[in-house]
Amino acid sequence: MIGRLIDGRYQVRSRIARGGMATVYLATDLRLERRVAIKIMHGHLADDSTFKNRFVQEARQAARLAHPNVVNVFDQGQDSDMAYLVMEYLPGITLRDLIKDRGTLTTEQTLDIMEAILSGLSAAHKAGIVHRDLKPENVLLADDGRIKIGDFGLARAASANTATGQALLGTIAYLSPELVTRGIADTRSDIYALGIMMFEMLTGEQPFQGEQPMQIAYQHANDTVPLPSSKNPRVPVELDELVLWSTEKDPEKRPRDAKAFLDQVLEVSRHLHENGGTLAVGSTAVMPAALATELLETDRFSTAESNAETQAFTQKARHKTGPVVDDSATALTAAAARRRRRGGWIFGLVILLAALAAGTGWYFSAGPGGFVTIPVVRGMAPELAQQQLEELGFEVASEQRSDVEIPAGTVSGSSPDGQTTAQKGTQVTLYVSSGPKMIAVTDVVGMPEDQARAALADFAIGDSIRQFSDQAAGVVLAATDGAGQPLPAEYGERQPITLVVSAGAIPDVAGLSVDDATAALTQAGLTVSPDQQEDFSDDVDAGLVIGAITQTDPVRANDPMVLNVSKGPDLVEVPDVSGVNVAEGKATLEAAGFTVEVNSIIPEGGWGLPGLVVSSTDPAGGEQLKRGSTVTIQASL
Known part of the structure; x- marks a missing residue:
């Protein structure tokens, strides 16, 4: 109901009070720009003509009164199936x-x-x-x-x-x-x-x-x-x-x-x-006449009860009310008659009160006025809870209410609460959970972690996940829900959120010894695998670390790392292929891991046997050369 526009004029702001027949809200009269109290009849009573007539009667009765000590009634109407009454708001x-x-x-x-x-x-x-x-x-x-x-x-x-x-x-x-x-x-x-x-x-x-x-x-x-x-x-x-x-x-x-x-x-x-x-105590200067008469009658009866005080009664009555009968016997006879009349009246009253007590006892016990303990219905299905309450004699209404613990569609509580005693016929409101209240989610990516937690204070933020990245340490990289998925634009109140926070970059261990590299990675929160990978390197001396190889993507705290250790440059001895067939020499060099270029020349001293390798140069056979380098051979024409 909060936020609803009634009859195109009254904007409901907040609830003030709730009664057995209606709920009172604070609203704004948009037409006259003033605060008013709007009384809205409970929906389940709208179909009952008795309650509806009483509700309209209140408006008519109050509207007839224009007095500074009576709450003013401004308007009364019906919006759809909802009857309402607009009154003066008094904070x-x-x-x-x-x-x-x-x-x-x-x-x-x-x-x-x-x-x-x-x-x-x-x-x-x-x-x-x-x-x-x-x-x-x-x-x-x-x-x-x-x-x-x-x-x-x-x-x-x-x-x-x-x-x-x-x-x-x-x-x-x-x-x-x-x-x-x-x-x-x-x-x-x-x-x-x-x-x-x-x-x-x-x-x-x-x-x-x-x-x-x-x-x-x-x-x-x-x-x-x-x-x-x-x-x-x-x-x-x-x-x-x-x-x-x-x-x-x-x-x-x-x-x-x-x-x-x-x-x-x-x-x-x-x-x-x-x-x-x-x-002064006992003063009757302003005592109403009717009350004074009653006090006099009380004195008269109490005095007349005692025969020994009949004369005192007569004198007291004369003093207060004027002349009375002086004869003592006559006064006593009159007093006795009064007692007999009063005795008959008292007997009738006792019978009446006994009947009243019996009727009242039935009304407030087994009858419709009896008091019953409201059961605890939290966690029940709405239909089952309503049936249980109606069987006990309560009127039942229901309202939606957000709840962070009770699943949507299940009863989260009642008003009055369970275990309280209420009269049969009392309206009990069932609050049906609509799940957690949905709240807009602030985009916290790029914020420092403490600011992000403050911005998401309406949710349940657990321990952060530390993830290595090129962002500065402590910066939020992502925020996920309980299933690890990105957060939607709106998310349930007090629902779990996990922040992924940058742990900074993975330490650069190139050129370090294995022990130093292991210490650096361990201090950063990573685990170093005992197994190592060895590769040739022209830039890193043999035995030193070329780098750390990641085993997961992304890399988070305690993830394993493998050290890549240098074996130094990859050098191979150049085979001497002089005097062999060009094709055979080329094959030998390629098998050793080299790329081969063939130059045809006329040997010094004249023509040689065609197709033979005269010499291998650049470099010559027997020299150390990096695997994959190019070796040029000279072949005779």
């Missing part, structure tokens, strides 16, 4: 990254981030949009200080709050009790998620934890979020109250929407600022 980190880095945030940091989130969410709620997937991963903290909400992939119209069969959409750690038990989400479900996020910012951890998502979902449905100050004593009581108010199990007791919650957060910020960063 920076997520709130999750900040929490991981800092552990806990200060009160001021928490309130600043909450104000920004709530401002953007207020615009969404005002437009009738419920986000339904608020979590630190979806809060972007830009390098320039901007804070924005993103990823409206699960957003729905606020009126369509019944999500039958989809109660567990979103992240388990931030799901409100009504989403867990009834699958219903509205603006107050977003507020619950924000309360959990606020707790996490203040304490560095989530309020509910467990080994299985079922355990976390059960705690959301049944347990009360603890006070942040119980984990971090530096948290002011005002922020404790905000967290408790926003995470009430009963949606009716939470802020009705982001605007109501934002107003209260701003009021708390103002009070903390005016009081130097904290208020």
Whole structure:
């Protein structure tokens, strides 16, 4: 996908993140010359109308919002079978990254981030949009200080709050009790998620934890979020109250929407600022009315449980809420009735929770929400790996990826990795090896060896081969692949390369003694054969070396050499052929290795017998002459 031009306009540069439904890339809008984030739906989901509609819905929902704390959506479309969404690109980190880095945030940091989130969410709620997937991963903290909400992939119209069969959409750690038990989400479900996020910012951890998502979902449905100050004593009581108010199990007791919650957060910020960063412990100057009522009701129930404290309860209730029944017996009767009603309600709740636990247990074990260990598929055939993963309940996609170890066409790995645990239905991407990444090869012939190695650093360069040549020592003569063949224009990453490097010229040993010649060749890295070749030489004295004879071509280190030793000049005695027949004399001289020229003369003193050799001259018979020389004979006419 990197380098691809989407819809003739968006040039993909690099991958930013990957999710269950889509992958986000950094791209350049060639038309407007700006950087954008382009979200591309996974190919295997393109044929699923549910996912495709949700993807298009995200574009429409986000496009309805124009707010500085919401990630802008610029465009949406389809290129071939690929659905995409073009968004504002914000270089920076997520709130999750900040929490991981800092552990806990200060009160001021928490309130600043909450104000920004709530401002953007207020615009969404005002437009009738419920986000339904608020979590630190979806809060972007830009390098320039901007804070924005993103990823409206699960957003729905606020009126369509019944999500039958989809109660567990979103992240388990931030799901409100009504989403867990009834699958219903509205603006107050977003507020619950924000309360959990606020707790996490203040304490560095989530309020509910467990080994299985079922355990976390059960705690959301049944347990009360603890006070942040119980984990971090530096948290002011005002922020404790905000967290408790926003995470009430009963949606009716939470802020009705982001605007109501934002107003209260701003009021708390103002009070903390005016009081130097904290208020007196127990102050309720800014506690929401709904939360104050709940605390009152809690006091009332706990007091009414004790007959001995009925009068104290009556006085406390009158002090807080005005006149109440004064008669002790009447108060006790009313309290008993309330306990009976509450007992019946609790019994029904226990039955409901038991059924919920059983259903949730099935969902997260044998059901579609169960967790399964992903097998190790590295080295397997793609078809076999896909079959194995699908049988375990995973969705499978595949991508090509270069690998220097795994042969092309074989699975090189998966995402998530093997041996990790993931929920059934999770998409597992198989990475199919395309072999080593192909890289352009630099021509290094003629370079010094160290420069050549630097130029070929992307490959695996072994020991060099030393070869004798007329080039200076250390110069690269050739570069070959693992099979000894010349390198192509492009070659696989980390694949073997062998450099053939000049060892300089073979030493000239002409005129040296056999011992000196042997020492010179051995020092140069050659091997001298004990067998010698002897030849006549007019230039080199007998017993000295004429030269070294190579036995291989080309000549490389440790190759054998044979010394050619001089026998001196090749001299032969000239036969005396005087007085013999010319033909016989010529034959005798030629047999001795000479070339013969015949001159016809009239002998002194008159005519001799024709055809006889009068004399042999140049030189005369008996003299030493180099074999192959010309001897002239004089023949009588």
